[in-house]
Amino acid sequence: MDRPFGLLAELTYRCPLSCAYCSNPIDLAGYRDELTTAEWQRVLVEAQELGVLQLHLSGGEPLLRRDLVELAATGRELGMYTNLVTSALGLSRRRAEELRDAGLDHVQISVQADEPAMSDRIAGTPSFERKVEACRLVKELGWPLTLNVVLHRQNIDRVGAVLRLAEELAADRIELANTQYYGWAWRNRAGLLPSQAQLEQAERVVSAARERLTGRMDVVYVLPDYYSRYPKPCMGGWAKRQLTVAPNGDVLPCPTAQALPFPRASVRTDSLAWIWNESPLFQAFRGTDWMQEPCRTCDRREIDFGGCRCQAFLLTGDAARTDPVCHLSPDHDLVTDAVRAANAERPAVELPLVPRPHRVGSP
Amino acid sequence: MRTVTDLPKLAPHVRLSFDAARNQHVLLSPETVAVLNGTSADILGLCDGQRSVAAIIAELRARYERVADDEVCAFLQRMAARHYVVISDG
Numbered sequence: 001m002d003r004p005f006g007l008l009a010e011l012t013y014r015c016p017l018s019c020a021y022c023s024n025p026i027d028l029a030g031y032r033d034e035l036t037t038a039e040w041q042r043v044l045v046e047a048q049e050l051g052v053l054q055l056h057l058s059g060g061e062p063l064l065r066r067d068l069v070e071l072a073a074t075g076r077e078l079g080m081y082t083n084l085v086t087s088a089l090g091l092s093r094r095r096a097e098e099l100r101d102a103g104l105d106h107v108q109i110s111v112q113a114d115e116p117a118m119s120d121r122i123a124g125t126p127s128f129e130r131k132v133e134a135c136r137l138v139k140e141l142g143w144p145l146t147l148n149v150v151l152h153r154q155n156i157d158r159v160g161a162v163l164r165l166a167e168e169l170a171a172d173r174i175e176l177a178n179t180q181y182y183g184w185a186w187r188n189r190a191g192l193l194p195s196q197a198q199l200e201q202a203e204r205v206v207s208a209a210r211e212r213l214t215g216r217m218d219v220v221y222v223l224p225d226y227y228s229r230y231p232k233p234c235m236g237g238w239a240k241r242q243l244t245v246a247p248n249g250d251v252l253p254c255p256t257a258q259a260l261p262f263p264r265a266s267v268r269t270d271s272l273a274w275i276w277n278e279s280p281l282f283q284a285f286r287g288t289d290w291m292q293e294p295c296r297t298c299d300r301r302e303i304d305f306g307g308c309r310c311q312a313f314l315l316t317g318d319a320a321r322t323d324p325v326c327h328l329s330p331d332h333d334l335v336t337d338a339v340r341a342a343n344a345e346r347p348a349v350e351l352p353l354v355p356r357p358h359r360v361g362s363p
Numbered sequence: 364m365r366t367v368t369d370l371p372k373l374a375p376h377v378r379l380s381f382d383a384a385r386n387q388h389v390l391l392s393p394e395t396v397a398v399l400n401g402t403s404a405d406i407l408g409l410c411d412g413q414r415s416v417a418a419i420i421a422e423l424r425a426r427y428e429r430v431a432d433d434e435v436c437a438f439l440q441r442m443a444a445r446h447y448v449v450i451s452d453g
Contacts, residue, residue: 051385053380053382053389054396081393105378106376106393143375144375173376218446
C-alpha cells in the first residue's frame with residue numbers, strides 16, 4: 001500500500017478572519033474539543049513512522065494555538081519539512097523568531113487582495129497592513145515566502161495587482177488558487193463563482209506574469225474545476241499521498257471529507273497506521289474497484305481518479321459517482337447550471353456573502 | 364552556471380533528507396518530494412555555498428572511481444532550472 005507523504009495538521013478551526021470562501025466545515029461546533037499538545041506530538045511521531053515527510057501546520061489560524069512553536073519543533077526533530085499556513089495575524093517578531101529557532105522551514109501567508117480596502121472587506125477584519133508587515137518579517141528572518149491567494153468573483157479582476165504585490169514583497173512563490181466549493185465556499189458559491197470572461201482575462205495576466213517572473217518567482221495557478229472539461233485528480237488519489245488530522249483528532253483522506261457518510265476515524269481511539277491502512281473511510285475509494293460508469297471504463301480513471309469524492313457527494317448525494325465537473329458525468333448539468341448563472345446578466349452589486357464565524361457562538 | 368569556480372548551494376526552500384520509511388534520499392520542498400539516487404544525494408549534500416563546482420568534483424573523485432565532470436555540471440544545471448539549487452559566481 002502507498003504511504004502518505006504529507007500531513008495537513010489542522011490545529012484549530014478558530015480564526016481571526018471570517019472569509020466567506022473558507023473550506024472549514026460549516027459545523028464548527030463539533031471541533032471545539034481540540035487535541036492537546038501531547039496528543040498532537042503522538043500524532044506526529046506516528047505520522048513519521050508511517051512515512052510522512054511534510055508537515056503543514058494549518059487551521060483555522062494555527063498561531064492561535066499556544067503550543068505552535070513546540071509542535072513545529074517536534075515536526076522538525078522528526079525530520080519533517082515543516083510549513084506554516086497562516087493568515088499572519090498573531091505573527092509577532094518574537095513568535096516568528098521562536099518559530100525560526102524551532103526550525104520551521106517555510107511560511108505561507110494568505111492575502112485576500114492587493115490593497116487594504118478589498119482585502120480587509122473579504123477577510124472581515126482589518127488585516128492587510130499586518131499581513132504585509134509579516135511578509136517583510138518572514139523575508140527578513142531568512143525564510144522562503146509563499147503568498148496564498150484564493151481567487152473568486154470579487155477579487156479575480158485584481159490578479160495583476162496581486163502579482164505586483166508579491167513581486168514587491170519578494171515572495172519566492174505565489175499560489176493563486178481559484179476557490180474550491182466546500183464548507184463556507186459551498187454555501188457562498190453563487191457569490192464567488194467567477195464568469196468565463198473574468199477567468200480568461202485572469203489567465204492571460206497570469207501567463208504573462210509567469211513569463212516575466214521566470215527564475216524569480218514560482219507562480220502556481222490552480223484552475224477552477226467548474227470550468228474544466230475533466231475533474232482534478234483530487235489529493236493525487238484517495239488516501240494515497242496525503243492525510244489530514246482535524247482539530248478534534250478526526251483523520252481524513254482530505255480536509256473536506258468529514259461530510260461523507262462513513263464511520264469517523266480518530267487518533268483518540270485508533271492509531272494513525274490502523275486508520276491509514278484499515279479504516280473504512282480510508283479504504284472506501286482506493287484504487288478503481290469502487291467506480292461507477294463512466295469512470296469504470298474510462299481511459300482517464302488512473303489520471304484523475306474520478307475527480308473529487310467530496311464534490312460528487314455535495315452535488316449528487318452519492319460519493320461514489322463521477323465528479324459532476326467532468327463533462328462525461330451524467331450529473332454534469334449540476335455544474336453547468338451554476339456556471340450559466342455565473343455568466344448571466346447581473347446587477348452591478350455583488351451578491352452578499354455569508355462570513356464564516358471566528359469561532360463557535362461568535363457572529 | 365558558467366565556470367567550475369561557481370558556488371552552488373541548495374535553494375532556501377528545499378531540504379535534503381533521508382526517507383527512512385521508504386529507504387531513499389529525498390529533496391523536500393513545501394509541495395513536492397523529489398526522490399534522489401545515492402550519487403545525486405551526494406552531490407547535493409556538497410552544495411553548501413562554500414565549495415566550488417571544482418571542489419565538489421574533487422570531493423566526489425575521492426568517493427567514486429569514475430566521475431564525469433560534464434555529468435556533474437549538467438546535473439547541477441538541471442537542479443538549478445528546477446529552483447532546487449542556487450548558483451552564485453565564484
